[in-house]
Amino acid sequence: MGPSFSEQFDRFGHWRRDFAGQMAGFRGWLAAQDLLDAAVQDHLQRLENLLRDDKVCVAFVAEFSRGKSELINAVFFAHYGRRIMPATPGRTTMCPTELGYDPALPPCLRLLPVESRSQPHSLAEWRNRPAAWVQLPLDVNDPDQLAHNVAYVAQVRKVSVQEAQLLGFWSDEAGADNPVCDALGMVEIPRWRHALLNLSHPLLKQGLVIVDTPGLNAVGTEPELTVNLIAQAHAVVFLLAADAGVTKSDLAIWKEHLLPCHREGNAHLVVLNKIDTLWGSLDSGTEVQAQLNRQRAHSAQVLEIDPARIVPLSAQKGLMAKIESNASLLKNSGLPLFEDLLAQGILAHRQSILCSVVGEGVMQLQAQVLRSIHIRRRDLDEQMLELRSLRGKNSTVIESMRQRIRQEQRTFEASSTKILAVRSVHLKLMNQAFQFLGATSLRRELEQLTGALAQAGLKMGVRKVYASTFEQLRGLGAHCKATAAEIQAMLGGTFRDLNTEFGFSLQPPSDLQLHDFDRELAQIEESYLQYLGFGHSLKLANPLFGQRMVNALGMRLRAVFESAANDLDLWSKSATSQLDAQLKERKRSFARRIEAVDRINEAASGLMERIAEIESAEQQLSALEQRLAQWMQQLVQPYAVQPQELVAEGQAT
Known part of the structure; x- marks a missing residue:
């Protein structure tokens, strides 16, 4: 194995x-x-930094009671000899939970109260407000204490229908999809909006991040979760129940929240979980396998994916097998195959x-x-030619050469005024280019969309505003490239002059490449477009939902623009560093040449030395x-x- x-x-x-x-x-x-x-x-x-700080995110996505938390336990926490994530029958993980490691924090569970959904701030903004979170200590050496505190993610509370509606858990148009009212007219909702689990687990310390999502209701009402966390995950594991296949709510999550974010790929797996529910049936082993094959083929057809990406397994039996060191049960659980496919996909x-x-x-x-x-080699070659020309020459010739070198040095130093002027223009143009990619420009382009989403009632024209916004965002990238082309032309002309006048070997700057800028904008535009369709019109009618959506959009766009600004900065430094290097070497060369001539003038042996x-x-x-x-x-x-x-x-x- x-x-x-x-x-x-x-x-x-x-x-x-x-x-x-x-x-x-x-x-x-x-x-x-x-x-x-x-x-x-x-x-x-x-x-x-890329290699040391690289994060690998695996998102587990499914409707309630599909066994996500149990699968996380089986893959990542079996060494504790018990469940760490709550995984009892029924709804367990009630809020989205991120498992990761931040060395600046002690082992802890941080919980954001669900009441924060009544405010428009994004999850990213709430992360920067530590006082708003409830923090529980975790003892990584005490599995019982660890599991007890992690179980807080399953907590719920009873609220009125009005409060549930305010927090996004109730809609008059949802009908039977709303939470069930009790005898007092109260409904059950999660107590927490989001959970951050900070553990010094060996894999988490190496950059692994695990995202556990709690079902369609939470996924659909948190735009930042769908189009930021899940969309940027390096691997997505979508769970189905082996005995039920693809249900209506499963298909809703798949079509609305996964397909717009992820395409075909080895790091996108579907799990048919709980195959052990079929083991105790009256069917033979062959019949059970045939039933699994039919379910796998049918699920692949409904989801329109390759059947090879659907893995039947039993997370519960896999966890038990690991704890009991039962190799036979582990193999039958299907967990090793899933782990291997997941590792291959991520790596x-x-x-x-x-x-x-x-x-x-x-x-x-x-x-x-x-x-x-x-x-350096070219300067040495020039010095060698110069010195060899002095062989057999008298002190008058040597002194004449010394004066010529001094004159070249004065002429070179006089050119510094021209170089300073070029640097000034370069800096001015670079500031213009950076402004196109700055937070102010991004915020300005999002203002119209923010206003459209803030209006009360149905937002029929928001798709047109949305498309226009992204067209303007692409325009910012185009303006940045145009300014870079102006810088490129200016530096190219200056470099040619310096090459001619001083024998430099400056290469004109290459074209600016904003790596993946347009591609990432297109991906973001497509992933958020799902929220502007008719199916989400009622959610968009809520100004708070629209505000959360545009905040989440802004956070993700900011990351793209910052990356483009980093590309611009590196391009500029690459273009000008060669000038700095050659100026530095030329100054050294003048000093070495004068020193050599002085030594030769003082002693006949100085030339050969x-x-x-x-x-x-x-x-x-x-x-x-x-x-x-x-x-x-x-x-x-x-x-x-x-x-x-x-x-x-x-x-x-």
């Missing part, structure tokens, strides 16, 4: 940290060789992203560092290039192989 999801993820986490350590070692080597300019430093810092997903970003970043680093090495020094320096540069190539191979090759080997190793074990 292969390693579990926990073991495979643990290996991946170790590799990621080791790779980040290699990047830190590379940074130290560059600093020791005086090759760590601003652009290289920024590149390295981003790559190291493949993260590999594709990290490999692309890291691979591209490493190649850019190599080009930047090589450029600095080539600048300086030539020998330059030859030695050229050999050192060749050694630097070779070591750089070794670093590149060391950084790129393990990354391209190891994550795949982790999965292959898990399959072969």
Whole structure:
């Protein structure tokens, strides 16, 4: 039997940290060789942060009583020897629960009261208001205490129909889908709106984030949950009951809240849970398997997905088998197959992203560092030609050369005024470009949509406003690129002049690439569009719901715009760092040339000594290039192989 999801993820986490350590070692080597300019430093810092702080989010989504919490227990918490997430029959996890690790906080459960839904603030804004949360301590070494406090996520309270309506749990138009009233006319709602579980679990410490969602009602009334948390999850596990298949409410969650966010992929799995309910039937094992196959095929047809992505299992039996170390029961539960598919999907997903970003970043680093090495080599070559021309020359010729070098130096220093003027224009244009991607511009473009959603009653024209808003947002990106093209043209012309006048080897900046900006805008636009359809018109009639929706939209758009601003900043630094590097090397070159001429003038042996020094320096540069190539191979090759080997190793074990 292969390693579990926990073991495979643990290996991946170790590799990621080791790779980040290699990047830190590379940074130290560059600093020791005086090759760590601003652009290289920024590149390295981003790559190291990506690898160290990378989060992998797995969202478990289903209607009530499908066994989400039990599956989470079986996959992640079986080592405690008992359930940690509440998983008794009936409704258990009543509010969305995020499991993660923040070293700045003690182990704790933080609970946001459901009354917060009467205010328009987004969940992200509530996170920055710690006083609004109820915090319970957790003892990770005491399973009973841990489970007792985590059980708070299942708490409910009784409220009037009016309060339930205010909080979004009741609608006159929903009819039978509303909560059931008791004899006093009260309805039961969750006590908490959102829960954050901070645990120093080995996998959570390595960046795993688990999202447990509590059913259609909560998912449908929290736009931020659907289009932010679930939409950005790296893996989504959708649970069905094996004996019921795809029910009406299951299909509603799938079509309304998952399909707009996630497409076909190995990291999107459907689970037919509770297959053990069929084991005790009068049917034979063959008949039970045939029944499962029919349910699997039918579910695949209804959900319109590949049957291979539907996994029959029993989370309850899998948890029991792990606790009792019962290998036979574990195999029959189907849990190992699910864990393997989940690990493969996540590792493949993260590999594709990290490999692309890291691979591209490493190649850019190599080009930047090589450029600095080539600048040094060119200066050495010029010095060598200059010194060899002095062989056999008298002191008058040597002094004449010294004066010529001094004149070149004065001319070069006089050009600093021109370079400062270029920097001033560059800074001004960069500020303009940043403004297009700033919070003020984003807020301004969202004002019309915010106003449309704040109006009372049905919002018939909001889809048109929505489409116009995203067209304007794409326009901001286009304006930013146009300003970058202006910067590119200005720097290109300046670089050509400096190359001609001073023999520099400055390369004109490449085109600005705002990675995935338009694609991510399109994805966000599509995912939120679901809330503007006729089926959500009654929810949109509630101004609070519209406000929560636009707040959640703004939070996600802000992340996209900040990422684009980071791309712009890195592009600018890459363009100007070569100028800084060549200016720095040219100043050093003048100092070395004058020093060499003075030494030659003082002693006949000085010329040969300086030539020998330059030859030695050229050999050192060749050694630097070779070591750089070794670093590149060391950084790129393990990354391209190891994550795949982790999965292959898990399959072969």
